[in-house]
Amino acid sequence: MLSEKLFEEASKLFPGGVNSPVRYYDPFPRFIKEGKGSRIFDVDNGRYIDYCLGFGPMILGHGDHDVVKAVQEQADKGFSFGAPGESEVRLAKIIREAVPSVEMMRFTNSGTEATMHAIRLARHFTGRNLIVKIEGGFHGSHDYALDSIPYNRARNTDQNITIEVPFNGVEALSDTFHRYGKKIAALILEPVMGNIGVVKPDPEFLRVSRKLTSESGSLLIFDEVITAFRFGYKGYQDMVGIKPDLTTMGKIIGGGLPIGLFGGREEIMKNVAPRGKLYQQGTFSGNPLAMISGIATLTRLKKMDYKKPTDYAERLSKEIAKIMDDEGINVTVNQAGTMFTIFFNHEPVVNYATAAGSDSGLFFRFFLEMLKNGIFVPKSQFEACFVSFAHGKEEYTDTLEAVRKSVSAIADTK
Template sequence: MTGSSAEFSKAKNLFPGGVNSPVRYYEPYPRYIAKGDGSRIYDIDGNSYTDYCLAYGPLILGHAHPSMRKALSRASEIGVNFGAPSEFEIDLGTMIKKAVPAMHKMRFTSSGTEATMHAIRLARSFTGKKVIIKAEGCFHGSHDYALIKAGSGALTQGEPSSPGIPDEVAGSVAVASFNDIDSFKKVIKKKSGKIAAVIVEPVMGNAGVILPEKSFLADLRELTSDNDILLIFDEVITGFRFHYGAYHSQVGIVPDLITLGKIIGGGLPIGAFGGRDDIMNNVSPEGTTYVSGTFSGNTLSMLGGIETLRVLKESDYSKITDMTGKMCSELADIISKNEKCSVNHIGTMFQIFFKKKRVRSYSDAIGSDQKQFLRYFRFALGQGIYMPPSTFETNFVSFAHTDDDMQKFLSMTEEFFRQ
């Protein structure tokens, strides 16, 4: 046994299931990646792939971009973390605030998970209320308050989606349905006066790609404001994904708190939460809501973010948006001939669902044929195309992708359906 298969045998003795994050596993064993360059990744078995996973979103400039090399080499000269303030935090913070004006103040963290966890704690402490409403199928990381799913039967009361999460925690998180404002109204009525915040991804990117429908986000803004509930947009995926800024500015809806991650570190570990001054001033040491982290604001991640945003500011998002749009419309043509398929797409995010009816909710997404998706995934892998190995993830396109890459994706899909 050699290559990926041999490495996976060793990995199984080191890591649960052989991996360090569950979605990375697929049968019979995941490919071990040796290096990345632009839109391509290379495995240790001698294969290369056009990468549409892009480390689950951060690598909008592609792999091993010169900006990242610059950040890494600068950090290697000056040190990666001081555990003390640095000018780099000011630089990245200023760039983010200019691009995302609703982030009047922010705090850096080391991951998106930490960002949403702290934003939730802050919302609770600021409002003095306990209950959080999330939308079923939105993912906000892997802390206890985020791993809550809708309970069986009627929506509203959450249930842990993993063992080890106390029922008391689940009891403080209610669940409603994305794109269904009435489901939020119902929960708010039922838990009247107890709700601190509503947290949603403004575009769902963890149940495949699910777009917000016409007035859903605006209705959510109105509903939360009318009921003294904070609105948190989790823009860990969508921040800087569609334009130089956050998604909410594109749709003209201002949340009270925002979480960012992924792209703002250019591939290095990062997260941030921020928003209204009067809320953020409650964070320690200015306020009493405790938030800390050994790696928060570390030099390496700050430099990764600064260099990435510097390149993005000068980049023409319309180029990759148009390229992806064109590819997705051709993809829709190809798969429309197949009775059991549909494609969702926004900007440089897309996903194929093995379900004919357009997917507009989490329940639609889970009703898609996942076995067929995995067949498609394996076929793509064999044709040199690497996608996230789950229908509940998102394909991403980077500035390193080319028209040729898009064409290859289309030909692969055409061939899959032909066979």
């Protein structure tokens, strides 16, 4: 297979043969050459219904006509100027109108950069060092968010450390703010967890998050890198009526081209250089191709009815759970809007500890069977599947057929 050969070469060029660890799986990942609508195609002529969707950005499906045309037109005009352009202003206005808490913003090239700078800004603005995050929450690959200690093992400190609390853990969060409140620069969270698999928030947990941060003078950062424009033409914050101080975005707002954003209250954002003292920059930030792709994507999304892909995800999740159940396989399928995760777990999954109780080995066997049967889902038990506007009746039926075949194959080896 060409994928296997390419992977052999790639392994000598990239650590583990990939440019992002989530792309690796045994014995070798399929190399993808093309995407059209709901489907992707590999270099070995395999074709798959895609539930990975670039890990989230491709909500319109691959190769949306309007987006492709807009990007092609921009490509003719130039790629990168290192000077401001009108497209930055246009995209920023679209985003601010849809997510009003983002009064002022800065574009970056990735979600990782966005959360890293949001945390730097929170520390700068509050003059405090501690960061609180959610256990298992992922905010990109920088040490501020990767290195953390459980709240009940933290010592009284005000160093640059990150403390973690369980998702939906109102008591643990309250306890942490009681002990460290005046030292906490920010609490950062994904309002719907997407990186331990999909887990919905208890609305009370989000309310308490807002209350405790306000009372202690800390900032509340919503990491909406996945959730912005995923549940509707707005942020998840607008759906639950909670106004964070800072928000990070990425993925959908660039329509598949590299992007990130951190933004929020002007009082905070004005501290970023050159207006303020917090230095932050990026050669490619506000890149015209990414801006134009984002504008075209959000313009399309504004006219879309999210009910269709949401219903698809809901019905599919229920049906998958039923098929598994009939085969005697324990699963919990969590679905939120157009996202879902099949946990090989008979317990409800409400946070990292319960997600970690899933049978990852069985999930991986399921993943490989699904791949054989023409369905591409993220390879890890702790990722989200995404549904796009390009997924329809045919995809629905074919997916369920593949699930039936895959489930009976793994049930035989269980």
